Amino acid sequence: MAEAIEIDGSSPVAVALIEALGPQSVLLDDDVTGRAAGIWRSDTIKARVLVRPRSTEEVSTAMAICHAHDQPVIAHGGLTGLVESALTSPQDVVISLERMNQIEEVNPLERTMVVQSGVPLQVIQDEAEEHGLMFPLDLGARGSCTIGGNISTNAGGNRVIRYGMTRDMVLGLEVVLADGTVIDAMNRMIKNNAGYDLKQFFIGSEGTLGIVTRAVLRCREAVSDYPTLLAAVASFSDLTAFLKHMDAGLSGNLSAFEVMWNNYYQLVTTEPATNQAPLDSSYPYYVLVEAMGADDATVEAVMMTALEKELIPDAVLAQSGQQRQQIWALRDDVEQTMRFGPTFVFDVSLRIPFMEAYVEAVNEGLESHFDEVRNFTFGHMGDGNLHFVIAVGDGSAEARKVVENCVYGPLEEIRGSVSAEHGVGLEKKPYLSIARSEEEVALMRTIKQALDPKGLLNPGKIFDA
Numbered sequence: 262m263a264e265a266i267e268i269d270g271s272s273p274v275a276v277a278l279i280e281a282l283g284p285q286s287v288l289l290d291d292d293v294t295g296r297a298a299g300i301w302r303s304d305t306i307k308a309r310v311l312v313r314p315r316s317t318e319e320v321s322t323a324m325a326i327c328h329a330h331d332q333p334v335i336a337h338g339g340l341t342g343l344v345e346s347a348l349t350s351p352q353d354v355v356i357s358l359e360r361m362n363q364i365e366e367v368n369p370l371e372r373t374m375v376v377q378s379g380v381p382l383q384v385i386q387d388e389a390e391e392h393g394l395m396f397p398l399d400l401g402a403r404g405s406c407t408i409g410g411n412i413s414t415n416a417g418g419n420r421v422i423r424y425g426m427t428r429d430m431v432l433g434l435e436v437v438l439a440d441g442t443v444i445d446a447m448n449r450m451i452k453n454n455a456g457y458d459l460k461q462f463f464i465g466s467e468g469t470l471g472i473v474t475r476a477v478l479r480c481r482e483a484v485s486d487y488p489t490l491l492a493a494v495a496s497f498s499d500l501t502a503f504l505k506h507m508d509a510g511l512s513g514n515l516s517a518f519e520v521m522w523n524n525y526y527q528l529v530t531t532e533p534a535t536n537q538a539p540l541d542s543s544y545p546y547y548v549l550v551e552a553m554g555a556d557d558a559t560v561e562a563v564m565m566t567a568l569e570k571e572l573i574p575d576a577v578l579a580q581s582g583q584q585r586q587q588i589w590a591l592r593d594d595v596e597q598t599m600r601f602g603p604t605f606v607f608d609v610s611l612r613i614p615f616m617e618a619y620v621e622a623v624n625e626g627l628e629s630h631f632d633e634v635r636n637f638t639f640g641h642m643g644d645g646n647l648h649f650v651i652a653v654g655d656g657s658a659e660a661r662k663v664v665e666n667c668v669y670g671p672l673e674e675i676r677g678s679v680s681a682e683h684g685v686g687l688e689k690k691p692y693l694s695i696a697r698s699e700e701e702v703a704l705m706r707t708i709k710q711a712l713d714p715k716g717l718l719n720p721g722k723i724f725d726a
């Protein structure tokens with residue numbers, strides 16, 4: 262482990278970085294500490310040196326210099342991560358991928374795109390569309406997050422039920438290791454079973470094993486129709502039956518099954534929120550169902566059968582692109598949850614049969630500790646992924662601990678996970694053992710030791726090396 266020395270513009274490592282890459286590529290002091298530490302954070306970056314490489318070669322040079330100086334390095338993408346995995350200290354150097362923002366190639370025949378890792382997700386989605394393609398990854402932070410951050414967190418999002426997580430959309434990767442070695446794993450084929458699939462080590466490793474510099478992405482043919490409906494649901498058992506009904510009836514076209522508990526739906530359809538409520542707000546659950554590539558008539562027929570079978574009491578099918586956006590706006594208006602003072606955000610994974618009792622256990626736990634509890638509950642229920650935004654107490658570290666115990670404690674016996682899609686970072690590090698066995702964590706340490714023996718890449722995140 263490197264010695265903890267505060268780094269600034271006069272430090273030998275900073276001088277070497279400026280000499281090798283030029284002053285335009287290395288920001289110092291206020292130019293770094295003036296930046297926000299994250300999208301929903303009120304603090305600023307603690308590191309005082311930030312490198313902005315323009316190419317893989319420059320990333321490699323920067324890493325080799327840092328390696329020679331035993332210098333810890335934290336990679337920064339769009340800083341939309343929600344688990345404190347990009348936080349820095351004055352001892353760190355930041356490598357920001359913000360200037361590696363080029364789309365190098367789109368191949369409509371092979372349905373691939375070659376990108377640098379600093380390209381924002383939305384730019385990739387738009388570029389795919391211009392070529393008659395679609396890049397299926399989609400999440401609320403699409404305008405700010407980068408593909409390098411998506412890869413490093415193995416982001417999930419709205420369409421996992423159909424297309425999988427980020428790791429399912431990456432064919433190849435280029436990564437710079439801690440010592441500056443460039444690993445060219447820019448595979449462009451769908452199938453390649455020749456030995457270990459090394460790119461998977463880096464996908465979801467939160468910048469602890471290497472800096473992702475380029476990627477080959479797997480796109481799909483563009484889809485012209487996005488039928489979307491909002492349904493009210495009267496009970497949790499009806500919710501699971503409705504999921505099965507829609508999945509079976511849509512013959513593989515189900516692309517989102519996003520559930521909002523009543524308190525979330527009420528919040529996003531009541532002033533000061535500006536969304537209209539398409540359905541009466543008295544039902545316990547609401548589901549957004551999207552069926553990319555299906556036609557409206559099929560979706561309507563499957564929806565009508567669900568109404569006839571009384572799986573759902575009410576539903577509305579979007580009749581235009583604008584109505585579709587209005588339904589999605591309900592699900593995406595997560596920022597409304599921030600209006601009740603300090604909040605704690607959670608992203609847990611569990612088997613659907615345990616979900617109803619689990620949510621009850623979490624709420625009972627919270628109510629036994631706090632007088633006033635707001636637990637806005639929603640998520641990618643079709644993937645077994647729930648989000649809670651919990652507003653209780655004063656936001657103190659003590660309150661956080663109590664809330665974390667209420668949320669993570671009941672996961673242990675049902676073998677759920679403390680992270681469905683956001684990652685671990687610093688925030689969930691104390692709870693890693695709930696989701697991973699001792700043997701798994703030991704193997705993670707072995708891999709970290711093999712790839713980064715000096716422990717320079719994002720030290721202290723996920724687990725202690």
Ligand SMILES: Cc1cc2nc3c(=O)[nH]c(=O)nc-3n(C[C@H](O)[C@H](O)[C@H](O)COP(=O)(O)OP(=O)(O)OC[C@H]3O[C@@H](n4cnc5c(N)ncnc54)[C@H](O)[C@@H]3O)c2cc1C
Pocket residue numbers: 300301335336337338339340341342343346347358378399400401402405406407408409410411412413414415416417418419467468469471472473474595682683719
């Ligand atoms: C409104 C909102 C909605 C969201 N919805 C979802 C969602 O539905 N699903 C989901 O999964 N997440 C979601 N997130 C979380 C977040 O957007 C994702 O984690 C995203 O993938 C992070 O990308 P980023 O570029 O912002 O990465 P950053 O926050 O900059 O970094 C995240 C981690 O990746 C590392 N990293 C970044 N770039 C690189 C690189 N090039 N090489 C190596 N390591 C790197 C960092 O060191 C850090 O550990 C949401 C966030 C917000 C604010």
